[in-house]
Amino acid sequence: MSLIDLANPTRFLALAARLLPWLALVTVVLLAAGLYLSAQAPDDYQQGATVKIMFIHVPNAWLSMFVWGVMSIASLGTLVWRHPLADVAAKAAAPIGASFTFLALLTGSLWGRPMWGTYWEWDARLTSVLILFLMYLGLMALWRAVEDPTRAARAAAVLTLVGAINLPIIKFSVDWWNTLHQPASVMRMGGTALDKSFLIPLLVMAVGFSFLFITLHVAAMRNEILRRRVRSLQMLQARAYSGSAPAGSATGQIAGAA
Amino acid sequence: MQQTPPLSPRLFGHDVRCVRGGREVFAGLAFEARAGEALAVTGHNGAGKTSLLRLIAGLLLPAGGTIAIEGGEAELTVPEQAHYLGHRDALKPALSVAENLTFWADFLGGGMTRPIPDCLAAVGIAHAIDLPAGYLSAGQRRRLSLARLLAVPRLLWLLDEPTAALDVAGQTMFAGLMREHLAGGGLIVAATHGPLGIDTLELRIGGAQ
Amino acid sequence: MQQTPPLSPRLFGHDVRCVRGGREVFAGLAFEARAGEALAVTGHNGAGKTSLLRLIAGLLLPAGGTIAIEGGEAELTVPEQAHYLGHRDALKPALSVAENLTFWADFLGGGMTRPIPDCLAAVGIAHAIDLPAGYLSAGQRRRLSLARLLAVPRLLWLLDEPTAALDVAGQTMFAGLMREHLAGGGLIVAATHGPLGIDTLELRIGGAQ
Amino acid sequence: MDLGPYTSFIATSYLAAALVVVLLIGWIAIDYRIQKARLRALEESGISRRSGRAATDLQ
Amino acid sequence: MTALGALIRRDIKIALRIGGGALIGVLFFFTVVVLMPFAVGPDLALLTRLGPAILWLGALLSSLLTLDRLFTADHDDGSLDLIVMSRTPLELACAAKALAHWLAAGLPLVIATPVLGLLLNLDATATGAVALTLLAGTPALTFIGMIGAALAVTMHRGGLLLAVLVLPLSIPVLIFGVAASQAAIVGPLPFGAPFSILCALSLVSFVIGPFAAATSLRNGLD
Amino acid sequence: MTALGALIRRDIKIALRIGGGALIGVLFFFTVVVLMPFAVGPDLALLTRLGPAILWLGALLSSLLTLDRLFTADHDDGSLDLIVMSRTPLELACAAKALAHWLAAGLPLVIATPVLGLLLNLDATATGAVALTLLAGTPALTFIGMIGAALAVTMHRGGLLLAVLVLPLSIPVLIFGVAASQAAIVGPLPFGAPFSILCALSLVSFVIGPFAAATSLRNGLD
Ligand code: HEM
């Protein structure tokens, strides 16, 4: 099955119908295994049981950024190659990405309360995730503001790409901004040197959430394709019955020209 | 900037397809016009006349097919060799008649233009030269738009119902201007519901009503 | 809400003067129409046809003169007894055809209205009842506006070029609706450039072109 | 399994994640049904994809 | 009542459909509040102290800036002509439209306040106080802003000009809104006094707003 | 060059004529800054401390909110069609329009800053620093906001949605603008470092803005 085939929405629908059950199955298995493993994971000597929040927090944080990346690639597809599925992919990914970002923020705050004594801190990483969340919402607002999906797609693609450039800029500038006024009051876990007993459940959960994303994304793309089909059929219907509209007005004819 | 075409230029479209708002307006359209010819685009409301002009002007992207000029200025695209006169008249009510026209002459023609007062006189609004464009009646606004076509020479005129809002005298005046443009080797594509007052080829979109 | 006029109602204007943007459009205009009569307002572009309709509808204030209905519902003003159908169609693209019409029926008629599906069927867009109004073509939008006139009974119909955008079948259908309205004792004032398909009195503004 | 003094925080995190995921799945599933139903209704009312082949290819 | 109910229902529906603007106001509110720490610096104590002011400013700007299409949208598509001609008094119709706008765009601001309170490190009392004052005060902002929205029909432009016209009128609301919130948080004044003035301002605006807007609309059509 | 010069001259002329929007932005800037003391309370020391932040916020909101008609005005009257068709590259035309907008609506903000500095009890150095950073930073705001203004053509609506889309993009400018001002006023860091980053951001936006706007305009016409 080549890329050309996939470009055909009908083929995509057929493929999605075949793939979705399997994707869902893999997701369920992975997430179940991940949950089991994280329940088995020992407590951290410093953070106690709260380390369990990590197993949801970190996968969601990763995915929040990963999804924007997917949308950026799709946007290139829309603007440069005008691939017919690209804007469907971008539009379907936005709400899912926003949900993951929301979860990263929420679980991070819930972790922060026991760890730092506050739900929120205007720290570099936290703030840039918050802005990412706002950008997701803005993008979704843009999709909602334009009725015609193809026109909305191009506008959204420009914004997605500009946002992709901006995110690292925000990340770095926020680092700067923070140290300028006061030393980082934020303590955080060592991070890199993660023990195996935490690493394995974390990785399983991360892969599980990634599969969750793929599953949901394929399903949402299918919905979007159907929605557009409904829209164009409705437009046909609007025209089909109109009193005396000339039949076959869709095709051009030449009379007496050149 | 003036067209001194080596060959006699030819505008043609081949298998043009237009989709707007997710709906096909027309498909498989072919047309052709040579230097000195005018093509009248006709068809019922919503047939796609305006859409065709905007496709030629590069303001809409065709869903398929090609539109090109053969024998024009080779390094320029079709829109760069064309004037587009649409329903909206590209005038700023706050600027005076002269300021409006001078701006378009400078912006489109890069200064190599017919003198502004001549153009205004040719369309019959020389007396209003210093009025703000906002005070003009609909017919006078249309005349001011027409003056733009004279101020900057372009090979192809794309006209969307150009005689709307013109009174009888205005239509005669405009027919004269079009005849001059054609005689100078120009091309015209005009969407119209009525007669233009010049000899034209006809391109009918969407079948008989 | 339904008009059951005690006398045969009469709409009249006397010495009406209209000033727009500081310029007099017309003055000393007099007109009259009785129950069952239609008045066609004609005149060249810019003569003041639309202005006259908006004066009657209370949307412009006359610079002089009176406009009144005799023998209508006494406690109501002229605009409150009238339907106004202008160039802009008062439809919300995001709402469906049925939602749009239901809103106007509820808002204008206070619930005492003809059933919505009947009205839509009468103007020939029953099949589109659940579509967003934004998907309709210009002619279909116009039909939906016409359905408003049927949904809520009003004595006086003020119509500004009502047949614009209607195709031939649509014009016949609309002429039938107007005839029905007149037969029921209604009044019509319509600005028009062409024939309406019913017998009318004529009011010419601004003299011959 | 004893989660110590912060049980509520951990539980809330997991529950919130579950809730959001369930909402997402529910939304997507319901949306699918709605679109399918609309398509069916349209096709029953005689609008077939073939009658407007070109118009329905996602453009 | 059918007429007014229909108008309110329609306006809310449109605000929530595709192309409607109901949630954009909340998003703007969010963005403005998130912006503040970047300007002021990430000092949580200072942010907490400024919290009520920041929330009120965000709500004020967002209420006023969403208002610009309140009447111009209806004017552009011709609905306003029919509303003016109808048998429903124009004042009531204006009030109904403002109410619908508040329900779709003002109330969500109040609901979003607790989340933003967390970001600004406000405690439960403080957040509650700000939300309560916003609940009492945003209707006043909508009904005052409505006057500007009606003027926008006459002037054929909305946006910033509207904000410039209306902001000075809304200063009293801002003052008493922040004062009441501060009173609830740090004292020493009682919460009741500024809060009842706030409510009084809202009540006054319910009367003045619709009348001024209706007058301006009647004169502004052409 | 004639073409771009003509475009800049026209846009400035229109902005300054009656009905143009050049001064509304300044008025809005004034209003927002004057509003702040009402929200924050009359604590002069605090106001002084917040001064640069307030001025920057006001300038940010005012620049972005005046931008919404940058392209839509030309789209509505059909000028944009002719600009897109012309022999001038669309990117340059966009840049010229943005430059004109900055001259008519951004520069006045810088000029108004000293007056507002007085109101906020800022001393001469502080006011100078803020004005200088605004001079370096407002072009970036205009050129970033231009992207939103071009998107507004596609969306058939400007206003708040535009602000919501563009505000996150302008956060870096805000951060370094305020940081440079603060550095000049209280130290301890040198003024130069954040200021040169600010300038760099402006330069980057000069490139990205016109390209993104032109892409969006080309695709957004219909
Ligand atoms: C709302 C608050 C929070 C947000 C928005 C947030 C955001 C993020 C993001 C974006 C990442 C991925 C970054 C990367 O891989 O480079 C991440 C990773 C992580 N976060 Fe958080 N976080 C928050 C709170 C917390 C808290 C309170 C803790 C624990 C004390 C925490 C611990 C971690 C750990 C251990 C990682 C993995 C680090 C790594 O892979 O290097 N986070 N978080």
Ligand SMILES: Nc1ncnc2c1ncn2[C@@H]1O[C@H](COP(=O)(O)OP(=O)(O)OP(=O)(O)O)[C@@H](O)[C@H]1O
């Ligand atoms: N902006 C748009 N978005 C989506 N569809 C559009 C748009 N403009 C026009 N259309 C549709 O495209 C079709 C062709 O429109 P077009 O304006 O080209 O017709 P036309 O032949 O110029 O009609 P008229 O005689 O009324 O000028 C119509 O069916 C119309 O509904």
Ligand SMILES: Nc1ncnc2c1ncn2[C@@H]1O[C@H](COP(=O)(O)OP(=O)(O)OP(=O)(O)O)[C@@H](O)[C@H]1O
């Ligand atoms: N909004 C306005 N402000 C100022 N003057 C106006 C306005 N609208 C119309 N006019 C002027 O009033 C006069 C009458 O306009 P009106 O629209 O009533 O003409 P009409 O007879 O309906 O023309 P048409 O046949 O084009 O519809 C015209 O000279 C016009 O220039």
Ligand SMILES: [Mg+2]
């Ligand atoms: Mg047309």
Ligand SMILES: [Mg+2]
């Ligand atoms: Mg008229």
